[in-house]
Amino acid sequence: xxxxxxxxxxxxxxxxxxxxxxxxxxxxxxxxxxxxxxxxxxxxxxxxxxxxxxxxxxxxxxxxxxxxxxxxxxxxxxxxxxxxxxxxxxxxxxxxxxxxxxxxxxxxxxxxxxxxxxxxxxxxxxxxxxxxxxxxxxxxxxxxxxxxxxxxxxxxxxxxxxxxxxxxxxxxxxxxxxxxxxxxxxxxxxxxxxxxxxxxxxxxxxxxxxxxxxxxxxxxxxxxxxxxxxxxxxxxxxxxxxxxxxxxxxxxxxxxxxxxxxxxxxxxxxxxxxxxxxxxxxxxxxxxxxxxxxxxxxxxxxxxxxxxxxxxxxxxxxxxxxxxxxxxxxxxxxxxxxxxxxxxxxxxxxxxxxxxxxxxxxxxxxxxxx
Numbered sequence: 001x002x003x004x005x006x007x008x009x010x011x012x013x014x015x016x017x018x019x020x021x022x023x024x025x026x027x028x029x030x031x032x033x034x035x036x037x038x039x040x041x042x043x044x045x046x047x048x049x050x051x052x053x054x055x056x057x058x059x060x061x062x063x064x065x066x067x068x069x070x071x072x073x074x075x076x077x078x079x080x081x082x083x084x085x086x087x088x089x090x091x092x093x094x095x096x097x098x099x100x101x102x103x104x105x106x107x108x109x110x111x112x113x114x115x116x117x118x119x120x121x122x123x124x125x126x127x128x129x130x131x132x133x134x135x136x137x138x139x140x141x142x143x144x145x146x147x148x149x150x151x152x153x154x155x156x157x158x159x160x161x162x163x164x165x166x167x168x169x170x171x172x173x174x175x176x177x178x179x180x181x182x183x184x185x186x187x188x189x190x191x192x193x194x195x196x197x198x199x200x201x202x203x204x205x206x207x208x209x210x211x212x213x214x215x216x217x218x219x220x221x222x223x224x225x226x227x228x229x230x231x232x233x234x235x236x237x238x239x240x241x242x243x244x245x246x247x248x249x250x251x252x253x254x255x256x257x258x259x260x261x262x263x264x265x266x267x268x269x270x271x272x273x274x275x276x277x278x279x280x281x282x283x284x285x286x287x288x289x290x291x292x293x294x295x296x297x298x299x300x301x302x303x304x305x306x307x308x309x310x311x312x313x314x315x316x317x318x319x320x321x322x323x324x325x326x327x328x329x330x331x332x333x334x335x336x337x338x339x340x341x342x343x344x345x346x347x348x349x350x351x352x353x354x355x356x357x358x359x360x361x362x363x364x365x366x367x368x369x370x
Contacts, residue, residue, distance in 0.1 A: 060108025194273025271357025
């Protein structure tokens, strides 16, 4: 009967140490708000402000129309006229343009005679990802231009591919970044808070007082874990509400599924944080340990690049990474209304990872306190 009151007292103590200081409250809340406000606009792979160079050697109406279509695209806010191939090369080298287009002098004549009219595009390979996306916009504009000309002549394309995007019909990048933020910011908050908890006690000289108290090492671990999980749930809920009510990201799934996955995810992260905390004697060491885990975990989670694009051996290595599984849970529940079977398939690895992490943390914690 004394177990729960002791745990409750330790949890209250931890929450007071975290939220009792105004600077601590600010550090836990303000970064979440700032990242939620800035990330949907800054962390984007969309290309909206690219510069385009055009070397048009054709004075015909079709070439002029194509140039106007390029200039009217939202992807290219700056269109720079070029007058030679040397200008094209210099514009790319000086980063004035991300792409440069060369329209040959016989472009209009070839179109009029029904021949193939090639257009050369030079991309800045130093900005390969953005250049490839911008090149896709150019291809779309060119294909629409050719289709309109054929329809004006009463002809039709021999075949046409009609594209439909499931789960994100308008390809709004906020629908991708905000669900991911639920996982990433939850990782930062719960992991660092847990990793710093024991080392903070050691630095302040209060850890020995905990050891001589009626609390067992397991009680101390639980008391350190619960506040971190509460903070993680609070931060995730802030982002969830902002995504749905401010940014209008559709939430198609079940809150029960989402918070169940979040609970298992928080348990696995708490295990990592407590393991790091038990190894470190200072908060600086604990912060560096948490950062050393967090960066590879986020990079191998599928947040920046799909896990399926990684080599097979690296995909196997990512399986023990809890961030990978929770990122899939959040996106699946948010955008796809993931079924119970799918959520369960992604949640049970988190339960296994959490059990292993908490066991390892308990063993290390007992060794340090023995």
